[in-house]
Amino acid sequence: MTSRREVLQLGAFGALGLASMEGNDNDVPTVPLPTQSQLAPANMPVPYAGVFRRPPVLAPYQTGFDEGDPDRPFARYALTQKLGQAQFVPGLSTTIAGYNGIFPGPTIRARQGTRCEVRIRNALPAKGLLHPSAFRTVTHLHGSASLPQYDGYANDVTAPGDVKNYHYPNWQNARTLGYHDHNHHVTAQNVYAGLAAFYPLSDAYERAQLPQGEFDVPLMISDALFNADGSLGYNDRLHSGFYGDIYVGENESITVLMQFDTGPEAGGRYMIHCHNLVHEDHDMMVQFAVGDSRVNDPIYSDPAYWDTMPMNAYPPVYLPGLPAGT
Known part of the structure; x- marks a missing residue:
């Protein structure tokens, strides 16, 4: 049985082989060899040798006030979902x-x-990086009290070449939110391929109580399998996925309490689903209506559309950051 300290000493990538170690019946089942990284020894990461880099903070391309009211500020951002190259393992680059x-x-x-x-x-591109389906996307801001048409409804897709404008009210108190892909049947593959990021929401109380700036460090921990050429490998173990943070065993149940504003403009359809993403992708989800379900239709109220703007119309501008390793 491997101790927690030993797992941490192995590091995030070193832990990839832990599933094949001996353990009791409660351990993760043994992972077949084809699902383990196929990297050559020279390309295997060395624990604690990598340099920590904070994700860059995106600057808004426009700020202002709704109808000139200083009590109603807004900020507008632009993002582009595209392929890129990342350096996860020594000597090789990984397409994400x-x-x-x-x-x-x-x-x-x-x-x-x-x-x-x-x-x-x-x-x-037209086809997915880790699946043969069309590379359509749906962006969900996890934890945000968004209207249905901006909540990342799994069928509210944005096809390659299209653009969608998402609106987030940000009236909630401080919390660490995150945005990620939510496309039906391929959420797990698209998030695993790299479509995930942070969206910290702060308020006056948090800023007064907690250290800010260099001490507020967004940290995302994930694991991955790599092919011999450094590309991402993917295997959901026959739809078994990975373990979530709350395990509900067979014949067990949980009760979920939710509160909604049921005013005339707040109705619509939402989804509830399993957050083992492989289970979600295989339809462990259901939709429910709040108030008048004809209001704020999640697919037709504000759909994506063909983007006629040139690719460089919104060049990304990042706020000054801290040096790598800090």
Whole structure:
């Protein structure tokens, strides 16, 4: 049995082989050899040898006030989903699909009371990086109280060449949110390929109580399998996926409590689904209506459209960051 300390000493990538170690019946099942990284010894990562780099913080391309009211600020951002190259393992590069072509994608730092509009263009190739389906995307801001048409409904797709404008009210109190792909049947593959990023939402109380700036460090921990050439390998173990943070065993149940504003403009259809993404992709989900389900249709109220703007119309601008390794 491997201790927690030994797991941490092996490092994130070194832990890839842990599933094949001996353990009791509660351990992760043995992973067949084809699902393990096929890297040559010279390309295997060395624990603690990599340099930590914070995801860049995206600057808005426009700020202002709704109808000139200083109590109603807004910020507008632009992102492009595209392929990029990442250096995960020594001596090899890995093709990823990311927001602005990087993983994790750019961090968007939002403030309570400042609504955000995020323009997301799909500039990905016709076929998926880790699946043969069309590379359509759906962006979901996880944890945001968004209207249905901006909540990442799994069938509200943005096809390659299209763009969709997402609106986030940001009225909630401080929390660490994240945006990621949510496309039906291929969420797991698209997120694994790199379509994930941070969206920290702050408020006055948090800024007064907790260290800010260089001490507020977004940290994403993930594991991956690599082919011999450094490309991403993917195997969902016959749809078994990975273990979530709350395990509900056979014949067990949980109760979920939710509160909604049921005003005349707040109705619509939402989804609830398993967050083992492989299970979600195989339809472990259901939709439900809040108030008048004809309001705020998640697919038709504000759909994606063909982007006529040139690719360089919204060049990314990042806020000054800290040096790598800090």
